[in-house]
Amino acid sequence: MTTAKPENRRDPPPRPSRRRTPGHRCSSRPPALRVGLAIPLQGPAGLFGPSCEAVAELAVATMNTAGSVSPEVQVEVIDAGAPGHVVARQVDRLVSAGRIHALTGWHISAVREHVAPVTVGRIPYVYTSLYEGGESRPGVFCSGEVxxxxxxxxxxxxxxxxxxxxxxxxxxxxxxxxxxxxxxxxxxxxxxxxxxxxxxxxxxxxxxxxxxxxxxxxxxxxxxxxxxxxxxxxxxxxxxxxxxxxxxxxxxxxxxxxxxxxxxxxxxxxxxxxxAYFRNLATAGALDLVADYVSLHGPGAPALNNAAESCYEGIMTLATLMRRTGCADVRCLTAHAEGAGFDGPRGPVQLVGNHLRQRVHLARADGLDFEVLGTL
Incomplete structure (x- = not known):
């Protein structure tokens, strides 16, 4: 089947603002920033789990090596393939015990609906999956497609x-x-x-x-x-x-x-x-991600994919917000989030409201990979 390629019909996202909010001070800086990574390790979405964990490991290693976020970032994996109420109870226990200071990861909306009420007003939560839209609870940031x-x-x-x-x-x-x-x-x-x-x-x-x-x-x-x-x-x-x-x-x-x-x-x-992401996307950030991923995990690593890369975006979104404010307090991050952004594997992205604005691409399956046709 011969098809035409899509045109760039929308203006690209504006270049992200990297400024620190003038005059802002915050004392919420734990000795180590522990991030809960909620990803499915079982169930229909369980096939995403290994690649999500591997990409998150790369994101944390990159930040800690570069010293781009202080304090050091550590990750605690949470099985978000369990029923939503079970995941929410685990997140609640971890927050109450001070074992996580932020939450991110790819999981289905049914899990998010249980987890978000547990995090509101307590810790920042970057939900990375594509989803149906409409999430507006304070401190919940959505970095996926809508x-x-x-x-x-x-x-x-x-x-x-x-x-x-x-x-x-x-x-x-x-x-x-x-x-x-x-x-x-x-x-x-x-x-x-x-x-x-x-x-x-x-x-x-x-x-x-x-x-x-x-x-x-x-x-x-x-x-x-x-x-x-x-x-x-x-x-x-x-x-x-x-x-x-x-x-x-x-x-x-x-x-x-x-x-x-x-x-x-x-x-x-x-x-x-x-x-917004395919493994063979030809952005500078996407090419760097592939190279760094293979360098860290070897050629036999789980295949890079949209769900896994979204976890990279989630951790980078948290890092961007923390660099902007100098703290990890959810109220502080929420108050100063508008316009925060970065250049990553998806290209330039920016928070508008509590959603990450990004380019979306159309691709056609070609055997076991995708042919990216263009930007929608």
């Missing part, structure tokens, strides 16, 4: 370049897919698209044959996937086995290199993805 900057422009491009106007939505049955599907209906109305079916499955589903039958009967030209980790892998395999990859396009805001590898090259034809 639907209006990720899904809407991708659907526009797929309409204009491939003529795709009829979509079937397939998602896991929890807050991110459900809320994102509501956003998708709004986008469809604005863009003149039809949502022919919405199908939601239990998180952790392995048998997708009934879903495939419903997709086949939906009269859709494309499938918009809001599936997590192994669920998306199982869907890709079943979709290809049914021969639908020859006649229908798939688009997902959550599909990274580990998921391609697990799906297999025979199951990734006509698959498009929108994200």
């Amino acid at each position: 639907p209006d900057g990720q899904v809407a422009p991708a659907l526009t491009w797929l309409r204009d370049q491939l003529g795709l106007r009829r979509w079937c939505v397939v998602g896991d049955d929890y807050v991110w897919p459900r809320a994102s599907a509501r956003h998708t209906r709004d986008f469809a109305h604005q863009l003149g698209l039809d949502i022919t079916a919405e199908i939601f499955v239990r998180l952790g589903t392995r048998a997708f044959e009934p879903v495939i039958r419903a997709v086949r009967e939906s009269a859709a030209q494309g499938v918009l996937l809001y599936l997590v980790g192994q669920d998306a892998v199982e869907f890709n395999r079943a979709f290809a086995a049914a021969g639908l990859d020859d006649t229908m396009v798939r688009f997902s805001p959550l599909m990274e290199e580990n998921m391609l590898l697990a799906s297999g090259p025979q199951a990734t034809a006509n698959l498009y993805v929108a994200a």
Whole structure:
């Protein structure tokens, strides 16, 4: 299939402000900054865990070697693949015991909904996953992609370049897919698209044959996937086995290199993805990240991917806020966060409100990797 490449339709994010807030003083500086890294080590998203941990190790080593943040940064891994209330209890215990002074990491929105109330007013929390948008609790900073900057422009491009106007939505049955599907209906109305079916499955589903039958009967030209980790892998395999990859396009805001590898090259034809980071993204920061990652962990390290790199962004966001204010106090960081930013693997990023503004790119799966087509 021959396709045109997207144009740079949006202005790039403004260059981040690195100034320290004039006259600001804060005494909240622990002897060592302990950051909780909440990442999935089990469940459908568990395949992201090893790469998230490896990238976080690189981010901490980079900061401590450069002395860019004082005091020294240490990480405590929290299994965010457990049920949300279990993760929240663990975070609460760690905060109460003074064992963590900040929290970051990639995990699903259902976990964030339990964890955020535990952190509000106590520690800064940088939530790194793409998500449905709308998080506004004080001290919670969101560094991942949101639907209006990720899904809407991708659907526009797929309409204009491939003529795709009829979509079937397939998602896991929890807050991110459900809320994102509501956003998708709004986008469809604005863009003149039809949502022919919405199908939601239990998180952790392995048998997708009934879903495939419903997709086949939906009269859709494309499938918009809001599936997590192994669920998306199982869907890709079943979709290809049914021969639908020859006649229908798939688009997902959550599909990274580990998921391609697990799906297999025979199951990734006509698959498009929108994200702020891909392993072969040609920014200076992305190339440096790959080189430093291989240097630290060797060529056999877990594959770099969007979920893992988001943990790097989360730690760098915390470091940027601390450099700006000179402290780790959540009220202080919140009061002086606006405009803080840095140049990283995703290029220039900047906090606007409590969300990190960033460029989003469209890519097409090419076997076990992605061909980045351009910036949306």
